[in-house]
Structures are given as C-alpha cells and as structure tokens.
Amino acid sequence: MSEVALEVRGLSRKYGSRFAVRSLDLTVQVGDVYGFLGPNGAGKTTAMRVALGLIRRDAGTVKFFGDPDEVRGRRHVGAIIEIPAFHEWLTGRENLELAAAYAGIPSKDAPAEMARVLDRVTLAERADDKAGTYSLGMKQRLGIARALLGRPRMLMLDEPTNGLDPRGMREMRDLIRSLALHDAITVFISTHLLAEVQQICNRVGIINQGTLVAEGTVEQLLSEKRASILELASSDAEGLKRVLDGIEGVEIVGPGESGRLRIGHGQIPVADIAKAVVSAGVPLDAMVPIQRNLEDVFLEVTRT
Amino acid sequence: MTGAHFFAVVSAEIRKLFSRSSTRFGVLFAILLGLGVPLTAGFFRWVAEQAMDKPGQLQGLDPSYVVFATLYIRNFFLMRIILIMVGALSLAGEYQTRTLREDVLRPVHRSVLLFAKWLALVAFIAVTLIVSLAPATALSVVAWGTAGDWQHVLLGWLATLACDAGFAALVLAVAVVLRSVAGTMVGMFLFYFANVALGWGLIIIANLPFLKLPDWARDALANVGPYLPPAAYDAWTGASPASEFAGTGFGALAVYGLLAYIVADRVFARIDVP
Structure with missing residues (x-):
C-alpha cells in the first residue's frame, strides 16, 4: 500500500451559517500530482488554507505523511497560497534567509540550500535584487524557491499560474512537472486551467460548494463518462x-x-x-x- | 521544535524588525537623543555662563542628572510612539501585507511566532536604550565628571526596559485584535486617552457629594490612578531619584503586561491568517 502524503477527513469550515468547506475527505498519495479543481468560490483556497493551518476549522482532521501533529507535519510541506508575499525592501536572498530560519534549516546549511533552490527556479542571477523589483513571474518563482527550502516532500500550490503571461505559465507548468518527475515531490495544485491539469496531473478532485463531488485518476474520471x-x-x-x-x-x-x-x-x-x-x-x-x-x-x- | 530552531526564529524576527525603516528611524532617533540632551544641557550652561559673565565659574552639573533627564525625554511619549509603530508593523503590518502567512505556513507554533515577535521588540527597546544611554553617559562624564547618583540612573533604565517590554505586549495584543497598523495606532491613542479620562473620572466620582460614598471607597477611587494601566506602564518613574520606589506600580505592570500577552497569544492562536 502506497504512503499517504495528505489525508483530510471530515474537514469543515463555516462562515456564519454558510459552509465554505463541508465534510471534505481527500487522500493524496505520495508521488501524486493532484489537481484540485472547482469553480470560483467553491472552497478550494479555503480548503487549502484550513489544511495548512492558516485558518481555523470547525471540524475534521488533517495529516501530512501520517503525522497527527499538524505543525510538525508541515515541515514536509512547501506551499504557495495565491500570490506569494515578500518583504519587498529585502532582496530575494534575504527573504529566503528568513524563510530558511523559520523552516528550521541549520544556519550552516542555509547558504547551500538557498543556492540550490535559486538554481532550481533559475533565479540565482537576480537573487540579490530587492524583491519589490521582481515581476509577478519572478515572485512566483521565488515563492516556489521558498516553498522548496528544506526539501519538502510535498508542494501545495494555489493557482500558481494566476496572473502570469503565456510564457510564465509555460515555465511554471514545466517547473511543476519537473519537480514531480525529477525531484519526486508530491504536488497538490489548485487551478482553473483544466487542460493544464489534464496534462500534468494524474489524480483530480473536484470541489463544488464546499463538497468534493468527484475524485479519481484523470483516466478514471474520463473513462467513466466516455x-x-x-x-x-x-x-x-x-x-x-x-x-x-x-x-x-x-x-x-x-x-x-x-x-x-x-x-x-x-x-x-x-x-x-x-x-x-x-x-x-x-x-x-x-x-x-x-x-x-x-x-x-x-x-x-x-x-x- | 529544537532550541536551535527556536533561536533561529527569534534571530530571524530580530533581523526582520531591524531591516524596517521605522525601526532604523527609532534607533537613529535614540542615538540623537543620547547625543542631543547632554549637548543641549552643555549649550544652555554655556549660554548661562556667557549671560552671567562668569565663564567656568558656575557650579558643575550633575552628570547622572543629565543622563536621567535623557531618559525622561525619551520616555515622554516619544519612544512609545515609535514603539507602537514598530510593534504594529511587526504584527498587524505583516498581517496586512500577507507576509505573516508565509511564517504561519512554516512548522512553527503560532505561540512561538508571537513570542519571537515580542522578543524582537524587547531587543529593539534594549538597543534604543543602549544607544541613548551610552552617548549620554559618555558626553556627560567627559563634560562634568563621574560624580552623581548612578545607581538611580541604572535602575531607571532597567525599569524602562521592563515597562516598555510590558507595553510591547500591549501593542501586540491591540495589533492582533485589530489587525491593522492604523487601527493599532489609533487604538493605543485611545488607550491612553481612555485611561487618563478614567483616572480623572474616578477622582471626580469619588468626590461627587450626592453619592455619599464610604471613606474607604472614596479613598480607593481617588488613589487607584497609579495602578491603572498607563501608570503601570510608566512605573519606571518610581526608579527616578526624585521618587520613592513603588513596588506596587511594578506589580501592576507585571499583571497588565502578562494579561496583555495572554490576550495576544490566545487571539493569535485563533485568528484566520489571509
């Protein structure tokens, strides 16, 4: 039986009397590239935020790699929620230095780790420029670099191609595919770009009105309906x-x-x-x- | 979480805090204060000598008094306003710019994050005290010698560190509740205003003739002022040479500081981070 990277059970979050996420069950296996789909307002971002501990939940459990301690479990996870935010007056490298400290990377290992992730996202040349001068595409790449610090086993990406031009979208898609293939990172990606999901994801969950309405491999979902x-x-x-x-x-x-x-x-x-x-x-x-x-x-x- | 990880988080918070222009402005202001007060005192003394036509003949200044005067000027709202701004930016500002989210996503408990932010603020307070104290002391000693009540000076500066550390906890509590830099600034202004009004209000109530309060109640209302929060956060004045040390003021400071921190911690543990 394959290892479970993310296990969500009965996750619920209400705003007033309205459920943003309702009794959500999700299982992401190690090695999956999991596409998390849903119309605007379906609860995708809320579900990801709840899973990552950014917002409170009303019910349910979240386990990363089987660890019942959610905070400890997050050491295996890198994430980008919406547009990554940086201290704009600091350089890209300085932003990564801060993130490395929070990630628990020993200070003696931090420079090499930063060099590795900057190379991985091809941002080494601009690493010493202030983050405030970066384009949106560069910020997304720096966000990926930050998420990759500490060699996480899983990446959670919320609309990573949002706002990017076609070239930026292509680069981001290639990067995600490469991370999954070459770095063996489990990827959980929420996006509107269904063709993209069909290209890069092996499993898909579709959420609507806070509830998971379909889940399975892309082949399963298509063959069931074919x-x-x-x-x-x-x-x-x-x-x-x-x-x-x-x-x-x-x-x-x-x-x-x-x-x-x-x-x-x-x-x-x-x-x-x-x-x-x-x-x-x-x-x-x-x-x-x-x-x-x-x-x-x-x-x-x-x-x- | 290992000790090394904890210290790395605290160190990162301190580095982040000191990279902000508002923090650097605070440090620069503290340096200027430490230089400016003794220089101003020396200048006025020189003017007085010239005016009295008695160069070098006036009685020497007490250097420890000049250093304590620097502390009085520092603590007369000036550094508090900067501390409110720095504290508000470190929490409410990060909430508004979404950078707080990036920290919360990491494998660090929120209570550790908040504690690291508070420690960073305490580091800022300590630095501003040192960079004021050092030049003020050096200039004063060079100009007027080493005589004086240095024990009170040291106590005053240490007491200020304690008071401002408690005040920083209050700023964080307001910042985490309001989650807005402007809101925190206004909130802290209202805090001072409300407490001054409360202090006077209680005295007025105590003396309203138609209330016919018993003596003990009237005394309590009239004398509670020094233990209200703003007075508690100013307990450092009890360490000045002119005052009698009041341990109750520091007791109130400890209570309010702790309460503020507990509120900040509890609220921060539950808030949704966008």
Whole structure:
C-alpha cells in the first residue's frame, strides 16, 4: 500500500451559517500530482488554507505523511497560497534567509540550500535584487524557491499560474512537472486551467460548494463518462427530442456541435437509443460518441 | 521544535524588525537623543555662563542628572510612539501585507511566532536604550565628571526596559485584535486617552457629594490612578531619584503586561491568517 502524503477527513469550515468547506475527505498519495479543481468560490483556497493551518476549522482532521501533529507535519510541506508575499525592501536572498530560519534549516546549511533552490527556479542571477523589483513571474518563482527550502516532500500550490503571461505559465507548468518527475515531490495544485491539469496531473478532485463531488485518476474520471455522451442529429429535430425525452435514463444535456443534440445516456446501450429513434419513424442522420475532456467532466459535476 | 530552531526564529524576527525603516528611524532617533540632551544641557550652561559673565565659574552639573533627564525625554511619549509603530508593523503590518502567512505556513507554533515577535521588540527597546544611554553617559562624564547618583540612573533604565517590554505586549495584543497598523495606532491613542479620562473620572466620582460614598471607597477611587494601566506602564518613574520606589506600580505592570500577552497569544492562536 502506497504512503499517504495528505489525508483530510471530515474537514469543515463555516462562515456564519454558510459552509465554505463541508465534510471534505481527500487522500493524496505520495508521488501524486493532484489537481484540485472547482469553480470560483467553491472552497478550494479555503480548503487549502484550513489544511495548512492558516485558518481555523470547525471540524475534521488533517495529516501530512501520517503525522497527527499538524505543525510538525508541515515541515514536509512547501506551499504557495495565491500570490506569494515578500518583504519587498529585502532582496530575494534575504527573504529566503528568513524563510530558511523559520523552516528550521541549520544556519550552516542555509547558504547551500538557498543556492540550490535559486538554481532550481533559475533565479540565482537576480537573487540579490530587492524583491519589490521582481515581476509577478519572478515572485512566483521565488515563492516556489521558498516553498522548496528544506526539501519538502510535498508542494501545495494555489493557482500558481494566476496572473502570469503565456510564457510564465509555460515555465511554471514545466517547473511543476519537473519537480514531480525529477525531484519526486508530491504536488497538490489548485487551478482553473483544466487542460493544464489534464496534462500534468494524474489524480483530480473536484470541489463544488464546499463538497468534493468527484475524485479519481484523470483516466478514471474520463473513462467513466466516455461512453455516456452522444450527439445525435436528425432532420426532424423536434421528433428526435420528443423520442429522447421519452427514453428513461436519457438526459438531454444541451446543444452539441453542428446543430446536433447532446445527450447523457448513462448505462443505456447506444444501440437501444438508435433503435428507439428509428422505430419511432424519426430519421437519424448522425450519432457521434463524444470523448469528453476534463472540462466536460468539470462542467457536469459542478452544475448546480 | 529544537532550541536551535527556536533561536533561529527569534534571530530571524530580530533581523526582520531591524531591516524596517521605522525601526532604523527609532534607533537613529535614540542615538540623537543620547547625543542631543547632554549637548543641549552643555549649550544652555554655556549660554548661562556667557549671560552671567562668569565663564567656568558656575557650579558643575550633575552628570547622572543629565543622563536621567535623557531618559525622561525619551520616555515622554516619544519612544512609545515609535514603539507602537514598530510593534504594529511587526504584527498587524505583516498581517496586512500577507507576509505573516508565509511564517504561519512554516512548522512553527503560532505561540512561538508571537513570542519571537515580542522578543524582537524587547531587543529593539534594549538597543534604543543602549544607544541613548551610552552617548549620554559618555558626553556627560567627559563634560562634568563621574560624580552623581548612578545607581538611580541604572535602575531607571532597567525599569524602562521592563515597562516598555510590558507595553510591547500591549501593542501586540491591540495589533492582533485589530489587525491593522492604523487601527493599532489609533487604538493605543485611545488607550491612553481612555485611561487618563478614567483616572480623572474616578477622582471626580469619588468626590461627587450626592453619592455619599464610604471613606474607604472614596479613598480607593481617588488613589487607584497609579495602578491603572498607563501608570503601570510608566512605573519606571518610581526608579527616578526624585521618587520613592513603588513596588506596587511594578506589580501592576507585571499583571497588565502578562494579561496583555495572554490576550495576544490566545487571539493569535485563533485568528484566520489571509
């Protein structure tokens, strides 16, 4: 059985009477690149903040690498929540020096460790400039460098590509992929960029209204849905709609491409649907199975 | 948490605090104060000699008095205002700029973070005292010799360290509750204002003729002033040559300082850090 990097059980946080996070259960295995998805206001950042001890929780437990002491467990974790903040009047290196002290890195090891992380994010040349002069992309990289201090086993990144230009996003994505592949760091990443998640994550959790609504490997999530969506076309669109409405278990999802009608059909065989349409005398011009991407899954499970 | 880790956190807080321009301004101000008071005293003495046409014939100044006068001027709100600003920036300022988040994310208990911040403030107070005391003492001794009541001088400066350390705990408590630099500044101003009003208010209440209070209650209300928080945080005045040492004032200081710190610690343990 593989080791668990992050185990969240029954995590809840309320603001007034509204649940921002409700009974959240999450398991991130060591070696995962876990994509944490959800629409704006779904509770992603709140869940990450609660897990990292930034904000209070109303219920639940959080364990990093099985350690029941959350503060001690955080020594294995580097994190960036939103835009990383720095003491702008200090240089990048001085900011890292402070962070190294908080991380518990012995002062004799700190210079080498700082050099390592600065190299890792290709920021060594600008390390002695004041952090206030850094671009957003450089701040994100310095944030990653700070999170990497002390060789954490896990990185938690909240919207790490937010505000970056396409080049910066590409660099950040490559860096995250490289950290997972070459440094064997477990990555927990929250983002809106679903295509990106599909490219770099092996497991995904989708949160909506504070509750986890789907979780699994990307393959699982896609394969579960792959055969269940069809697009149908007919010269008698009204007739087609009427027939489909009458089939139990078939749901008209909405318009598809080129005027086709998109349906979800769960476990009902495609042949049965085709037979029902044809036997009702409705011409069936096209029947296209849709291979869904993560965006389709996301939109479906977060539909309220 | 190991001892080395704890000292590293405290050291980082001190380095961070002293990297701020407000802290450096405080240190510079303290140096100028330490130089300025003896020089000003010497200048006025020289002017007086010229005016009286008796150069070198006036009775010598007591150098220890000049050094204690430096302390009086330092403690007349000037350094307190700077301490409020420095303390507010170290906690509420970091909360507002989100840099506090980066510290809280680390494997360090919040109570340790707060204690490190308080120790950094105490270090700032100690440094400002030393950089005022050293030049003031050196200049005074060079100009007027070593005679004087140096025991009271030393007691006064040590008592100031204790009072300001308690006051720093109060600043942190207000900063952690209000989580705003401006709010902390205003809050501390109101604290002084409210306590002055309270001190006078109690005396007025004690003397209201229609209340017909028993004598013990009237005495208590009229005499509680020295033990109200602002007076307690000024207990250092009890160490001056002109005053009689009042241990109760320091007792009140300890109580208020501890209460303020406990409030700061409890609130800081629970607040959401953005």
